[in-house]
Amino acid sequence: MNQFNEYSAIAQVAVRNTENAFINQQKLRDEWKPLRFHDMPDIDEAHNEYDQFRRVLQKSGANIIDLPSDETLTIDSIYTRDSILISPKGLILCNMGRASRTPEARSNAEVYKSFGHKVAGEIVAPGTLEGGDFIWVDEHHAAVGLGPRTNKEGIAQLQAILGEEVDLHIVELPAPEHPDDVLHLMSIISPLDKDLALIYRTLMPTQFIEWLEQLGIAFVDVPEAEYLPMGCNVLALGPRQVLMLENLPGVKSGLEVAGCSVTTYKGLEISRKGEGGPTCLTRPLVRG
Numbered sequence: 703m704n705q706f707n708e709y710s711a712i713a714q715v716a717v718r719n720t721e722n723a724f725i726n727q728q729k730l731r732d733e734w735k736p737l738r739f740h741d742m743p744d745i746d747e748a749h750n751e752y753d754q755f756r757r758v759l760q761k762s763g764a765n766i767i768d769l770p771s772d773e774t775l776t777i778d779s780i781y782t783r784d785s786i787l788i789s790p791k792g793l794i795l796c797n798m799g800r801a802s803r804t805p806e807a808r809s810n811a812e813v814y815k816s817f818g819h820k821v822a823g824e825i826v827a828p829g830t831l832e833g834g835d836f837i838w839v840d841e842h843h844a845a846v847g848l849g850p851r852t853n854k855e856g857i858a859q860l861q862a863i864l865g866e867e868v869d870l871h872i873v874e875l876p877a878p879e880h881p882d883d884v885l886h887l888m889s890i891i892s893p894l895d896k897d898l899a900l901i902y903r904t905l906m907p908t909q910f911i912e913w914l915e916q917l918g919i920a921f922v923d924v925p926e927a928e929y930l931p932m933g934c935n936v937l938a939l940g941p942r943q944v945l946m947l948e949n950l951p952g953v954k955s956g957l958e959v960a961g962c963s964v965t966t967y968k969g970l971e972i973s974r975k976g977e978g979g980p981t982c983l984t985r986p987l988v989r990g
Contacts, residue, residue, distance in 0.1 A: 703990055706790060706841045708893035710989035711940035712764040714817075716782050716810065717984055720745070720752040720972065722771035723780035733777045737802070738882050739976045743777075748971035755967050755983065762939040767987070769813055774805040780972065781982040783888075784833040785810050787860075788987060790841065792822030794863055799830040799851030800882070810985070819987065823863035829856035834886030834982060835875075836860075837893060839917060844868055845910070847887030849875030873910045888981050892936040893919075894944060898960060900924060900953070902934045922960050925952035935979025939965075945980045947973055 724730055727745045734742040759766055769782060778800070785806035787794040793814060795807040811821060825831040835847035844864070846857050861870050878885045892900040899914065902924045911921075924933040933953040936946045944957060948966040957964050973979050 704788070704790075704988050705990040706788070706838045706844075707896070707989065708837050708839075708986075709895050709938040709941050711943075712759075712762060712984075712986045712989055714765045714767065714988035715759060715984050715986045716767040716769055716814065717756065717759070718769040718780050718782050719756065720748045720780065722769060723775070724748055724777050725771065730777060734975075737776060737778055737976075738880070739777075741975045743971040743975050751968050751970070751972045755969070755972065755980070758945055758965055758967060759939075759984070762943070764939070764986075765988075767813065767817060769810055772805070772809045775809060776802050778803050778976070779806055779809075781834075781976070781978040782810065782985040783982050786814065786985055787831075787833055787836055789822055789864055791863065791865075792820040794822055794831075794860065795824040796831045796833055797825040797827060797829055797856065799832050799853075800884075814987065817987075823859070825856050825859050829853065829859045831856035831860055832886065833985070834884070834888045837887060837891065839893065839914070839919070840896070842868060843871070843917060845871045845873055845887060845891075845913075847873045847875045849885055849887075850878055851884060851886065871910065871913050873907060876905060884977060888935065890934055892934060892938070892981060894922070894936070894938050894957070894960070894962060895941045898922065898942065898962075900934060900936050900957065902929050904929070922953075922956045925956075928952050932974065932977070932979045935973075935981055937980035937984060947979055 830853045832851040835852040890902045890905045900922045928950045933950045942962040945965050947969045
């Protein structure tokens with residue numbers, strides 16, 4: 703049975719590899735600046751990094767769905783979490799806050815449907831919603847970020863699809879320095895287990911922390927110096943079994959003290975240059 707949280711063992715996960723997202727060096731050269739990557743990825747190094755990343759997912763036992771290339775998609779399509787949400791009623795197609803990513807939801811949903819997933823609903827304009835702004839805490843509690851990529855209308859549509867049985871906590875996010883930059887809810891929190899989450903406390907609203915504490919969740923804090931290198935972007939492969947970027951010793955130590963088993967990967971080309979860590983690179987479809 704599918705568990706609706708962000709920490710149960712991943713049974714099925716969708717990814718789009720570098721061959722199908724970055725395509726070639728020319729596509730990277732054309733798109734990295736307009737999409738506000740920090741630098742242009744190197745295609746050969748990106749392939750090497752992604753192969754390592756994918757091997758970790760394979761070793762975890764997850765069934766991997768490889769999403770195909772699509773001429774309507776940009777290099778952002780490597781970050782598969784954002785286009786689709788999962789829910790007890792089925793998939794929820796997002797209307798992306800970045801317009802260039804709009805085609806991703808339908809393209810990816812067609813693949814998911816071929817694996818037996820049904821669609822519960824779709825966020826439509828003027829509503830916007832991105833997957834990085836949503837987390838399941840448990841089947842009856844979820845949180846959504848209100849910010850540059852997810853607006854009030856998108857959240858209202860989301861609540862209508864989820865129904866009254868889900869307590870949807872709205873988290874107001876600060877504006878990024880540039881309107882095209884991204885600050886998702888998962889930029890400040892990564893659930894690790896039923897009673898543990900990694901957080902960047904500086905940007906966590908007090909009401910959100912109190913709501914999580916009422917649900918019995920304790921925290922590991924991201925050190926200030928490791929936030930910008932994406933120290934808060936950690937993927938739970940299972941309860942306290944986490945995958946994170948390398949060269950974040952403070953976060954790694956904090957997780958290990960909390961009883962987590964930590965695996966790291968090199969993500970300069972596929973993660974840091976595009977601001978998309980392991981949660982962004984994956985769309986878990988079935989956990990449990």
